[in-house]
Amino acid sequence: MNYDKPIRRIAIVGTGVIGASWAAQYLARGLDVVATDPAPGAEAKLRKYVDEAWGVLTAIGLTPGASRDRLSFSADMKPALAHADLVQENGPERPDFKMKLFADMDDATPPDSLIASSSSGITPSVMQSKCRFPERVLVGHPFNPPHIIPLVEVVGGAETSPAALAQAMKFYAAIGKKPILLRKEMPSST
Numbered sequence: 001m002n003y004d005k006p007i008r009r010i011a012i013v014g015t016g017v018i019g020a021s022w023a024a025q026y027l028a029r030g031l032d033v034v035a036t037d038p039a040p041g042a043e044a045k046l047r048k049y050v051d052e053a054w055g056v057l058t059a060i061g062l063t064p065g066a067s068r069d070r071l072s073f074s075a076d077m078k079p080a081l082a083h084a085d086l087v088q089e090n091g092p093e094r095p096d097f098k099m100k101l102f103a104d105m106d107d108a109t110p111p112d113s114l115i116a117s118s119s120s121g122i123t124p125s126v127m128q129s130k131c132r133f134p135e136r137v138l139v140g141h142p143f144n145p146p147h148i149i150p151l152v153e154v155v156g157g158a159e160t161s162p163a164a165l166a167q168a169m170k171f172y173a174a175i176g177k178k179p180i181l182l183r184k185e186m187p188s189s190t
């Protein structure tokens with residue numbers, strides 16, 4: 001599979017501490033963002049977070065075309081992911097939960113889209129293990145808060161393709177992040 005289509009539409013799965021910050025970051029870079037989270041009140045909380053982050057993002061410098069109006073929200077994950085070029089996943093840090101969530105995201109997303117997890121300690125090999133298209137699953141691990149701190153650790157699992165990793169590295173660099181490609185995935189106990 002080629003992963004060379006332009007990345008313009010981002011899906012944010014899970015809009016807690018990390019997902020909300022990623023959403024603000026991607027909006028500031030002029031991308032379309034659709035977010036999904038089943039928690040009650042998640043959309044209002046997300047929009048409040050983005051509004052509060054917008055001042056600092058404006059001071060850092062917005063990409064032409066950047067707008068908070070390009071944020072949409074769906075409590076239902078399926079439509080949120082249907083047209084995503086890249087999914088940034090930020091759900092709860094539990095291996096079984098992530099395995100099931102990744103299988104669901106894999107089903108809901110075009111097969112040539114990238115699926116990146118923000119996970120701090122669950123390996124991509126575990127997360128991709130129930131996917132039909134595991135070659136596009138990887139970790140893009142940010143530091144908190146992602147809209148301020150440029151470093152992103154990128155790592156693939158046993159089934160991740162080099163082309164998907166290369167596309168993720170290129171994408172994160174293009175939006176001003178400082179991606180580092182890690183050679184080996186490591187589970188974390190924290």
Ligand SMILES: NC(=O)c1ccc[n+]([C@@H]2O[C@H](COP(=O)([O-])OP(=O)(O)OC[C@H]3O[C@@H](n4cnc5c(N)ncnc54)[C@H](O)[C@@H]3O)[C@@H](O)[C@H]2O)c1
Nearest residue numbers: 013014015016017018037039090091092093118119120144
């Ligand atoms: N907090 C940090 O400092 C930090 C730093 C880097 C990476 N991470 C990673 O980011 C991820 C998210 O961490 P967090 O601190 O933002 O957690 P959080 O608890 O703040 O957010 C998790 C969100 O996932 C949502 N969620 C639950 N089920 C869902 C589903 N089925 N679909 C979509 N969303 C769902 C929850 O409602 C919640 O809003 C974790 O994998 C974590 O390891 C966290």
